[in-house]
Amino acid sequence: MKGGDDAKVLAGGQSLIPLLKLRLASPTRLVDINGIPGLEYIRESGGYLRMGALTRMADLEASDLIMKRYPIIHDASVEIADPTVRNLGTVGGNISHGDPANDLPAIMLALEAEFVAEGGSGSRTMKAEGFFVDTFTTALNHNEILTEIRVPMASPRSGGSYLKLEKRIGDFAIAGSAVQLSLNSRGECERLGVGLTAVGPTAIKAKKAEEALKGKKLTDEGAIRRVGELAAEAASPTTDLRGPADYKKEMVKVLTIRSLKRAYQRAQRGGM
Amino acid sequence: MEGGKTKMHIAVTLNGKKYDADVEPRLLLVHFIRENLGLTGTHIGCDTSNCGACTVLVDGKAVKSCTVLAVQTNGKEVLTVEGLAKGGKLHPIQEGFWEKHGLQCGFCTPGMMMAAYALLQKNPSPSEEEIRRGISGNLCRCTGYVKIVESIQYAADKMMMAERKMEVPAK
Amino acid sequence: MGHGVKRKEDPRFIQGKGNYVDDVKLPGMLFLDFVRSPYAHARIKSINADKAKALPGVVAVLTGKDLVPLGLDWIPTLSSDKMMVLPTEKVVFQMQEVVGIVAEDRYTAADAVSLVEVEYEPLPAVTNPMKALEPGAPIVRPDKGTNHVFHWEVGDKAATEKLFSGADVVVKQELYYPRIHVSYMETAGCVADFDQVRGHLTLWMTTQAPHAVRTVAALVTKIPENNIRIISPDIGGGFGGKVYVYPGYIVAAVASIVTGHPVKWINDRSDDQPSTAFGRDWHMTAELAAKKDGTMLGVRIKTVSDHGAFFGDANPSKFPAGLFSICTGSYDLKGGFAEVDGAYTNKPLGGITYRCSFRVTEAVYAIERMVDVLAYKIGMDPTDLRMKNFIPSNKFPYKSIFGWTYDSGNYTAALKKAMDKIGYWDLRKEQAEKRKKGELMGIGVSSFTEIVGAGPSAQFDILGIKMFDSAEIRIHPTGKAIARFGTKSQGQGHETTYAQIIAEELGLPIEDITVEEGDTDTAPYGLGTYASRSTPTAGAAAAMASRKIRDKARKLAAHLLEAREEDLVWERGKFYVKGSPERAKTIQDIAFAAYTNHPPGVEAGLEAVDYYDPPNMTFPFGSYICVVDIDRGTGQPKVRRFVAVDDCGNIINPLIVEGQIHGALAMGFGTSFLEEIKYDEDGNVFGANFMDYLIPTAVETPKWETEKTTTPSPHHPFGAKGVGESATVGSPAAFVNAVVDALSQGGIPHIDMPLSPWKIWNALKEKGLAMEA
Structure with missing residues (x-):
């Protein structure tokens, strides 16, 4: 240029x-x-x-x-x-x-x-x-x-969800969690993508969280929780007007778990 | 924004009237409208693109005119609050704001009405929730929003009725 | 009166024809911008503006040194302190104006700002008022030698101590009312135009009190007062923030004198937010004493207030802590004691802004919050506790322990109405059921008493000028009228409300009455619009002036009807002869006669002026109930419902009153959940623009449900009370009480505003109530 x-x-x-x-x-x-x-x-x-x-x-x-x-x-x-x-x-x-x-x-x-x-x-x-x-x-x-x-392209047994937490609509996120899930024919996790907003110097790909669910059923609450925990571990937020760093980390967990559950519902409905 | 004094030529249609001007590339659309064209109905409430007081329509889309360069509207059509009333008759949105006490100090009002205008173009019968989301880029400090929502509902009803009347063939 | 008449001012606003300060454009007008301090506290070692001066289009550069010979480097504040206009030695808060740049247009002025080199020597800053009052703290104001601004107290300290030591229950809570900003949509600005031939200064400015500004300007500048004209055009919201005089106004005026051109100054939002007047910043320790059965005995509140670098509260002179002594609220107490110590810190001035009714917001928040704290302590429903302790309606006029005479009230009726409207006891049932399911829902109540309408001139003045207000009405020969006032609307709809009062009193159609405010050359002297005083004072003056006109009209009618004055009967818009209603003259007939056929011995013309000095304040009140749901995973609160029952006496325009209440509720909502200006220890400001200072949008703002009761003021000419600030005063306690109520099962006594998700979540986590998803 x-x-x-x-x-x-x-x-x-x-x-x-x-x-x-x-x-x-x-x-x-x-x-x-x-x-x-x-x-x-x-x-x-x-x-x-x-x-x-x-x-x-x-x-x-x-x-x-x-x-x-x-x-x-x-x-x-x-x-x-x-x-x-x-x-x-x-x-x-x-x-x-x-x-x-x-x-x-x-x-x-x-x-x-x-x-x-x-x-x-x-x-x-x-x-x-x-x-x-x-x-x-x-x-x-x-x-x-x-x-x-x-x-x-979205496969038939996939679903995704993005959730973010804001102090007020239109504000920068306190934290956000993007989850994309593909299921195999047995209803187990085939592929999981987890991306995080506003909790580090860049958007973050939570790779350990992505791996944690492979081959597992989405009815496994413990596994879902583990995904949330690993996503939180991947986050490195800073304290600012939108909240303290430890709170943001916790919110990554909460949002990721919620987002994953919603992605699963959508995957079951064929992506919607 | 810093800038040299080189100027660019633009031709903009504003409220149906064509304007030619030589402007600095860094000139914001809102300053072009207010200062070059002397139409002061479009207001400036912030410098971070949050308040929406400067909302106008460019080629039918609502934009924050403090976040658009005047040169970007070259060859485009701009609609401001001054272009809402036609032939001395208020637009239903203006009527709604007056009727339902949708304004107090009036400073956010032009931008709010332009956002409402764009919303009703896209969605002629919005729910309350859709109205609230539709004006979420426009801040008002006086009204507490309830009466703005009612104003927009009033306008939507009135515009729908007018549309229906037009559909009924005259006897 | 009593009708929701559509506003007379609206046609211009909805058609983009309002006339705000930034819309004023004069030939040859220059633009003023400021170099601002990056430091909260620093000595200025040098200022080098050579590069800025060399920039084409730059006309003048003004520093504090240029203001010294004019005696304008410091000016008096509204609280008998003084404030810097531009610094000569040191800066005292971050974003303080340091150098004024005058250029041909605003872009060039901004370019030049970035070319000025200021060398600073940073000094230790103090931003915490408690620390500021400790020995050894950095001194903000060497001219004062101390950071202690004032001590104020009210009540009997010893008797209160006794009352507390004998009480069954005492609750105590620290309450911080955070520093907030009014964030009017139109920032502060002005256009100054000095006519060098006439020695005359015209100043279009965003001011809520144009006459007071003119007088102070005359005293400070030595320009004769008849050569100063202040014009307050349409104002894009004021809320108290535009009572203050800011350096921009002064420097613009000086720049116009120096350059011979009109000079415009308009604050950018990111400059306005951190440099103009804040609200609150009030650190309270509140205590309430009661009997076991819930009978409230007394209140005790100790406060440290943060005033920034200059004590500039826009306050009545005799009240350094404003009307905080209303902190006994709606309750019949036996005793109490309140004290406030003010501190200087490295922040801008303010305190009295944001629809606060002279610190009534802080007072009401304290008492209404503490009533809930007490309710939980003794296990009593907060509405039952309130009902038990309200001043009974048969005790009005009621003398409070701190000396106010409440004019009228019926607190039980208002709370009852709010409870019925929201279905209070059903909500309590729902709450109990939700708790069993692990869901958090809260119900918050606030039953406030306001004090507005300053005020009786024996008590109320600003810099010695008594706080009356005025109306001048002229009836033209054809029966049309112009009315002018000493107040200044910033959106309150005065053009309509005042016209309605005059229409009611004189029987003129509303559309025949033009209302004007804000031009000191034409309007009668008045103290302006703030503290919900316009209807109680200027509104009353409108009625009184109308009645003077009616008295004269009676003389004219008697002449026209060849009857005795005492035989005439007034009926809205006309006089007729008792017993012969067909023998009548309309107000229009009479107006025409006043100029064409006035009787001997009576002056021609039909006009009157009234300066109304109210006998007392008015005491509007109300009860608010809020329902909030809390997300246990995130701490995110959501207001589900909000019912507001207000009583402001007789209402002139219900549409406007409802609008005032809605707007003030939204401000209370913003304060409670979103807004705060913060400083770190070095004095760096956070929340200084609309990206970081979050004011509510339509999405989170609740759908307000309003109701009223009507208890007229016995002393106001038509029984009205002020209302503009009731809801900012009353609502924060309802919001906070609701959130704390939702968490009450965890025994969380209090959370300070703003109730951001993380604060609520922290409280939940501490009590084991937070959920993992």
């Missing part, structure tokens, strides 16, 4: 413009990518749910496909910021801003999403895991933008 390291990409602008107004960022160049055609879509093809990077949050919220097949994304889409902000805020922006308090990063980690980036040296695909490097830092290069977010 021309303008070098100092340039910033303007997508929906709902995170960037507030930063500019408060003069927390002062790029010499803003590159408005809203004019790039063909980056607003939500569709399933080639084994993936594909979302164009400029897809607005409001479009996620309104999408039947998302509501019916990817409720974990729908859960977030109705609670990100507020409806007016969601009209402009984009999927790509929410992810590439690298804010651990944003909701989609944790969900993408739970869903094992892939991100397609385009830049000077062409196109490349990255896994969600490893993409979130540090607070406000992602694996994107300065000369790259996200173009597509792809999520493995």
Whole structure:
């Protein structure tokens, strides 16, 4: 991208413009990518749910496909910021801003999403895991933008859920837990994805928690509890206005258990 | 935002009227509306995109005009509170706010009405819960919201009735 | 009166034609912005504004040193202290204004702010008022030599001690009423326009008290008072935060004098929140003494109050702790003692804001919280305990132990109505059943007594100016009227309410009456709008001025009807001759005659002015009941229902009164659950913008259920009382009582506001009530 390291990409602008107004960022160049055609879509093809990077949050919220097949994304889409902000805020922006308090990063980690980036040296695909490097830092290069977010297509016996705890609607989360669950034909956990919001420098993939349920029935309360505990162990929150660190850690446990139970209900209903 | 003095040319249709202007790229839409165009009905209540006092419609979608650059609306249509009444007749949303005491100091009101306008475009008969969620990006410090909800319900009913009347062929 | 008339002011607001300060645009207008202190307490070693001055578009840079020759580096506060406008030696709170930048537009001014280099030498800060009062604490105000601002007390200390030592039960609880911010939707701002030829200053400003500002400005600046015009245009919410005079107003005025241009200053939200007046910050230790059977005997409260760096409470002069002495509440007590010690800290000034009725919020919170603490201690239902101890309705006017004469009240009726409306005893049953299932639900009651309408001039003044208020009514020849007032609406709907009063008194149609406020060149002198005083004072003045007009109209009617004055009968809008109703003259006929056919010996014209000095305060009251459910996994509280029964005497416009109550309830809700401005030990401020300072949205705000009882004020001309703050005063105790009630099975005596999920969860966890999911 021309303008070098100092340039910033303007997508929906709902995170960037507030930063500019408060003069927390002062790029010499803003590159408005809203004019790039063909980056607003939500569709399933080639084994993936594909979302164009400029897809607005409001479009996620309104999408039947998302509501019916990817409720974990729908859960977030109705609670990100507020409806007016969601009209402009984009999927790509929410992810590439690298804010651990944003909701989609944790969900993408739970869903094992892939991100397609385009830049000077062409196109490349990255896994969600490893993409979130540090607070406000992602694996994107300065000369790259996200173009597509792809999520493995939902299988029939899968279900997901996103729960976050807020002091007030529209506030940054105290903590959030994204859970995506796939069952085998015997009703046992085949795959579990757990992503955490606002409890560390980046969104967190709670890998030990993900492993803990493999091959187990979802009626096993002890196992479910163990997932919650392991998710809490993966969290490294800090104390701030939204609550003390130990409380947030506990909330990761509570939210993960609740989210897992809801994901299970949905999986039993065929994802809904 | 810091910025040089280079200016960009934009052409914006606001409340049905076309405006051409040369503006700094960093100029916020809300300042463009208030200061360049002199329409002061759109207000500024915060600097962190939380309060919604500056809500306007851009190409039919509600946006916070403090979080959009004026240059981003080049070639687009903007609707502000001043564009709600038509031919001296109040819009049902305006009527609702007046009728149901949906405002006190009036500062959040234009943004609140524009959010309500966008909500009713998408969802003509919202439930109370849907109204409350629909205006959750707009803060009001005076009313305690109950009367705002009633104002929007009033407008929804009135707009539905008007729609039905239009559907009935004139005898 | 008594009708929910649609508001006269609304057509302009709903069409985007309100006129707020930031809408004022004058030719050649410049823009003022501030460099603010990153430190809570620091010596200023140097200020280098060369780069800012060199920026194209920058017109002037003002520092404290520039204000010294004008005697404006410090100005008097409303509490006979003084406050810094711009610092010359040190800053005393984070985000304090340090340097004013005047530029051609707001973007350039903001650019220049970031170019100013200020060198600071940080000093140890003190942000805890208890620590501030300890020996050896950093001194915030070297000119005072101490952080102790004042000591105030009321009641008989020794007798109270005796009362307490003889009591069967004494409950004691520390209660902190946190520091909050009114967060009006429109931030503070002004446009100053100094006319160098006339030596005349016009100041459009966000003020709730324009006349008081003019007088103080005249005394401070030496500009003759007739050369100062304060215009308070439409105000986007005030709630007490716009009674104060902020450095921005002063620096804008100076900048206009210096540059010869009009100068606008509008605070950004993130600047406004941490630098303008806070509310509360009141650390109480409260005690209640009672007999075993629940008969309440006495109250004792010791308070340390945090005033920031300047004692600037917008308070009546004789009441440094405001009207905290209303803390005996709705109860017939035998004795009590209350004391307050004020402390300077490294924070901005304030205290009296946020719809607090001069510290009545803190007083009511204390007594209503303590009644519940006592109820749990002795195992009595909180409503039974209240009913048992209410001042009986036949004891009014009631003299409280701290010296107030409550004008009228019927507390039992209000609580009974609230209990019936919400189905109190059914809720208690439901609560018992839920407990068995392990679910947490709480019911909270608050039966408050307010004190508003300052006030009788013998007791109430601000900087010596008595707290009367005024109305001036002129009837035009065609029977239309203009009425002007010394108060200033910030959303309360004065244009409608006052018109209704005049319409009632003179029989004019409401639409024929124009109401104006806020321009000191035209309005009669008054003390402004705050502390729920407008209806009790200026509203009364409207009635009294109308009655003066009616007296004159009688003379004119007698002349027109060729009858004796005493033979005329007034019937809404006309005089007729006793026994001959057909011989009548309408108020419009009479108005025309006042200018075209007035009798010899009677002055032409039909107008009157009244300065109303109320004989007493008014004492509105009510009972609120809140139902809350608690999530045992997260501590998240959810208000399920809230019933408010208010009694503000005779109501002029029920729609407006309901709106006032709803709004104040929402503020009480915000205080109870969400809002707080915090400081760390170094004086760093948290909760200083709308990202971190959470005011309620429509989603969590409860659906208010309101009812009323009507107990008129016996001394007000039409039996009204104030109402604007009743619900901020009364509701926090109901919310907190409900949450604590939900946790009462764990024996949790109290949780301080704001009741955030983590505080509730911590309490649950401590008592083994928290659930893992």
